[in-house]
Amino acid sequence: xxxxxxxxxxxxxxxxxxxxxxxxxxxxxxxxxxxxxxxxxxxxxxxxxxxxxxxxxxxxxxxxxxxxxxxxxxxxxxxxxxxxxxxxxxxxxxxxxxxxxxxxxxxxxxxxxxxxxxxxxxxxxxxxxxxxxxxxxxxxxxxxxxxxxxxxxxxxxxxxxxxxxxxxxxxxxxxxxxxxxxxxxxxxxxxxxxxxxxxxxxxxxxxxxxxxxxxxxxxxxxxxxxxxxxxxxxxxxxxxxxxxxxxxxxxxxxxxxxxxxxxxxxxxxxxxx
Amino acid sequence: xxxxxxxxxxxxxxxxxxxxxxxxxxxxxxxxxxxxxxxxxxxxxxxxxxxxxxxxxxxxxxxxxxxxxxxxxxxxxxxxxxxxxxxxxxxxxxxxxxxxxxxxxxxxxxxxxxxxxxxxxxxxxxxxxxxxxxxxxxxxxxxxxxxxxxxxxxxxxxxxxxxxxxxxxxxxxxxxxxxxxxxxxxxxxxxxxxxxxxxxxxxxxxxxxxxxxxxxxxxxxxxxxxxxxxxxxxxxxxxxxxxxxxxxxxxxxxxxxxxxxxxxxxxxxxxxxxxxxxx
Numbered sequence: 298x299x300x301x302x303x304x305x306x307x308x309x310x311x312x313x314x315x316x317x318x319x320x321x322x323x324x325x326x327x328x329x330x331x332x333x334x335x336x337x338x339x340x341x342x343x344x345x346x347x348x349x350x351x352x353x354x355x356x357x358x359x360x361x362x363x364x365x366x367x368x369x370x371x372x373x374x375x376x377x378x379x380x381x382x383x384x385x386x387x388x389x390x391x392x393x394x395x396x397x398x399x400x401x402x403x404x405x406x407x408x409x410x411x412x413x414x415x416x417x418x419x420x421x422x423x424x425x426x427x428x429x430x431x432x433x434x435x436x437x438x439x440x441x442x443x444x445x446x447x448x449x450x451x452x453x454x455x456x457x458x459x460x461x462x463x464x465x466x467x468x469x470x471x472x473x474x475x476x477x478x479x480x481x482x483x484x485x486x487x488x489x490x491x492x493x494x495x496x497x498x499x500x501x502x503x504x505x506x507x508x509x510x511x512x513x514x515x516x517x518x519x520x521x522x523x524x525x526x527x528x529x530x531x532x533x534x535x536x537x538x539x540x541x542x543x544x545x546x547x548x549x550x551x552x553x554x555x556x557x558x559x560x561x562x563x564x565x566x567x568x569x570x
Numbered sequence: 571x572x573x574x575x576x577x578x579x580x581x582x583x584x585x586x587x588x589x590x591x592x593x594x595x596x597x598x599x600x601x602x603x604x605x606x607x608x609x610x611x612x613x614x615x616x617x618x619x620x621x622x623x624x625x626x627x628x629x630x631x632x633x634x635x636x637x638x639x640x641x642x643x644x645x646x647x648x649x650x651x652x653x654x655x656x657x658x659x660x661x662x663x664x665x666x667x668x669x670x671x672x673x674x675x676x677x678x679x680x681x682x683x684x685x686x687x688x689x690x691x692x693x694x695x696x697x698x699x700x701x702x703x704x705x706x707x708x709x710x711x712x713x714x715x716x717x718x719x720x721x722x723x724x725x726x727x728x729x730x731x732x733x734x735x736x737x738x739x740x741x742x743x744x745x746x747x748x749x750x751x752x753x754x755x756x757x758x759x760x761x762x763x764x765x766x767x768x769x770x771x772x773x774x775x776x777x778x779x780x781x782x783x784x785x786x787x788x789x790x791x792x793x794x795x796x797x798x799x800x801x802x803x804x805x806x807x808x809x810x811x812x813x814x815x816x817x818x819x820x821x822x823x824x825x826x827x828x829x830x831x832x833x834x835x836x837x838x839x840x841x842x843x844x845x846x847x848x849x
Binding site: 322323404505506509517534541544547 | 594597619677681686687689694697699701774778781782786793805808811820
């Protein structure tokens with residue numbers, strides 16, 4: 298595939314450096330940002346659109362103590378998880394089916410590029426029109442959006458071993474299945490994990506877009522849309538904060554899983570490059 | 571056992587000669603009519619409801635109607651300028667901040683915890699907020715596209731700057747090169763291939779940001795047009811719009827691909843797809 302798909306934003310370049318104390322920069326930045334958020338809106342003519350930090354905090358307390366939003370929260374989370382599971386399975390199966398044979402991989406590359414180039418979110422209105430405002434349309438959109446990185450990363454990952462490594466397997470009289478299980482899959486797993494993590498974020502995005510577009514479906518996206526159209530900005534920001542917290546939590550969980558599953562990955566990455 | 575092994579290697583030899591004889595791209599060309607045939611079959615036989623996917627004939631008939639509609643070019647210009655301005659803004663800010671953090675170890679260590687949080691944020695959740703702030707005009711769409719593509723460019727710039735060989739950095743230092751010279755002559759060239767990866771990713775996300783923002787609320791643009799056709803249950807026209815977005819994505823992809831080959835010319839060989847790389 299192209300470099301866009303091969304070069305993932307890694308944190309290789311942002312390794313922690315010992316001996317340089319810099320916590321005061323992080324803490325200082327947080328304080329400055331918080332102060333700016335609290336003070337700047339007070340000098341604006343229109344405070345409705347830009348709530349201060351304390352307004353937002355009050356909105357968050359109001360949101361969390363209200364009973365009505367729990368179904369929205371669980372609805373969003375359920376849709377994300379279901380869509381992510383389906384998308385990853387589809388992507389993995391498609392990647393293995395199409396990625397183990399170099400001939401097929403080369404043949405379908407132009408189509409893979411086309412699928413990548415299409416902003417799949419444009420299908421959202423169609424799915425909503427077809428499947429209605431329920432969770433099915435949310436899940437369908439999220440699946441279509443999130444299966445792609447898993448598919449591509451599986452395909453690229455299976456092709457990662459060097460020609461000599463394939464030749465070694467051949468000279469050891471390994472069957473195709475053995476080559477797959479012992480050589481291709483282990484070297485593909487770090488890459489697949491990146492795709493799986495990316496898919497989680499994309500599934501979340503897909504569900505939120507579907508919820509924002511179909512305003513009667515329920516879910517955190519619908520809440521944001523409704524609150525902002527009432528110009529109730531503190532509550533809108535409260536929902537945004539909830540979404541950010543969920544997203545960060547999901548990514549942290551994925552990071553932990555990634556480290557557990559591909560504990561050898563840093564080493565293998567440095568070997569590959 | 572050996573008989574089986576013989577048979578396997580025999581089969582393998584067979585397929586490899588067959589594969590050498592036929593170019594994979596022959597199959598590529600053959601896939602298109604197959605897709606068309608399946609599309610035509612499942613729609614004409616009623617397996618897929620026409621409200622979701624109309625027959626190919628209907629979609630192609632709708633092309634002149636959609637493209638020839640009054641004001642179509644205005645919608646195209648509107649969406650293109652949203653994407654280009656938003657992508658430009660987001661990429662510029664992302665590159666600048668990436669350079670800033672990439673050139674200072676202290677800043678990088680300080681902001682490391684925030685970076686994964688930035689990665690996680692689904693920017694689309696801000697779409698309703700941005701509509702409330704900026705209204706239905708072009709500014710909100712540019713802003714949405716900019717925040718959508720910022721992160722990819724930022725993180726690739728940041729990690730790209732760390733890619734220069736430590737030995738080369740030491741060589742530059744021993745030649746009395748200033749920090750600026752090391753940055754300009756060594757670190758940025760080393761980072762460029764990675765940054766282009768980020769730009770390509772960012773172009774895709776910028777297009778998504780602009781479209782989502784147009785879906786949520788706008789008075790012009792292709793996303794607005796698509797929503798209008800859909801609420802009129804004109805599904806063939808919706809599919810024509812989807813085709814137009816596909817062309818948009820491909821054009822963005824090709825522009826960046828050519829730019830990459832021109833600017834990162836020394837990596838031109840490495841940029842070619844790995845499945846075509848020989849050894």
